[in-house]
Amino acid sequence: MSIVALIVAAGRGVRFGADRPKQFALLGNKPLLAHSIEMFERMPQFDRTWLVVPAGFAADLGRWMDVAAYSKIAGIVEGGARRQDSVAAGLARLPAETEIVAIHDAVRPFAAPEAIAEAVERARRMGAAILAVPATDTTKRCDANGRVVETLDRSRLWLAQTPQVFRFDLIREAYRKALSDGAEVTDDAAAVERLGRPVEVVRSPRPNPKITAPGDLRFAEWLLSEGKGK
Numbered sequence: 001m002s003i004v005a006l007i008v009a010a011g012r013g014v015r016f017g018a019d020r021p022k023q024f025a026l027l028g029n030k031p032l033l034a035h036s037i038e039m040f041e042r043m044p045q046f047d048r049t050w051l052v053v054p055a056g057f058a059a060d061l062g063r064w065m066d067v068a069a070y071s072k073i074a075g076i077v078e079g080g081a082r083r084q085d086s087v088a089a090g091l092a093r094l095p096a097e098t099e100i101v102a103i104h105d106a107v108r109p110f111a112a113p114e115a116i117a118e119a120v121e122r123a124r125r126m127g128a129a130i131l132a133v134p135a136t137d138t139t140k141r142c143d144a145n146g147r148v149v150e151t152l153d154r155s156r157l158w159l160a161q162t163p164q165v166f167r168f169d170l171i172r173e174a175y176r177k178a179l180s181d182g183a184e185v186t187d188d189a190a191a192v193e194r195l196g197r198p199v200e201v202v203r204s205p206r207p208n209p210k211i212t213a214p215g216d217l218r219f220a221e222w223l224l225s226e227g228k229g230k
Contacts, residue, residue, distance in 0.1 A: 001099035002047040004091060005040040005118060009106035010052045010079025010086035022056060023106040024064040028224050032211055033163050035109035041072055043113055045120055048074040054088040055079065084185050088175045094168065100124060101171060103188045107211040110223060112204060112212050116163055119202045123165040128192045128199040131208065132158040158201055161208050164188045170197065200218035
């Protein structure tokens with residue numbers, strides 16, 4: 001039985017506005033994707049890492065980074081049109097002996113190893129666990145016209161991050177069901193929730209931003225320079 005990281009790097013990064021997909025944008029002196037790979041390389045809990053990249057990029061990945069430098073990479077999969085299609089493609093390639101899989105967005109380079117390790121243990125016991133942070137802003141629910149309908153109780157609200165960690169058999173079943181039903185899921189835990197199965201939250205103890213726009217990259221550069229992300 002093995003513990004595997006599935007790093008999803010299949011987006012085209014249209015909103016990022018650069019000459020390359022955002023997962024290959026440089027943070028410090030290396031691509032964002034490399035930071036995520038190295039995070040799992042350093043964690044002894046993880047046996048192997050699989051990458052999901054945009055269609056057509058697998059053969060040309062060496063143009064962007066030296067994949068051979070990483071000892072745990074076991075395979076590279078081409079993703080689909082949506083994130084959920086890319087995750088499903090990656091799950092389909094994982095070996096049958098996989099016990100636990102941590103699904104991680106390549107553009108979150110600062111996830112805390114101690115929180116990931118806790119999520120692995122909770123997933124082993126309960127089936128599913130995700131990194132998240134509690135909402136701190138007052139949160140409003142609005143109608144289609146942008147008018148406030150209600151103010152939500154923020155003490156019960158959490159903002160989901162990655163990695164999201166699952167027993168392999170559970171997340172594979174959840175994705176099979178979501179795809180067969182034609183359901184749209186914005187994160188992996190949502191697929192498990194559709195089965196009526198519990199998902200536990202592990203509080204992320206430090207900034208773990210998702211790099212979506214150039215301003216996010218500048219923030220990540222500041223975090224790196226201040227030593228707050230490692």
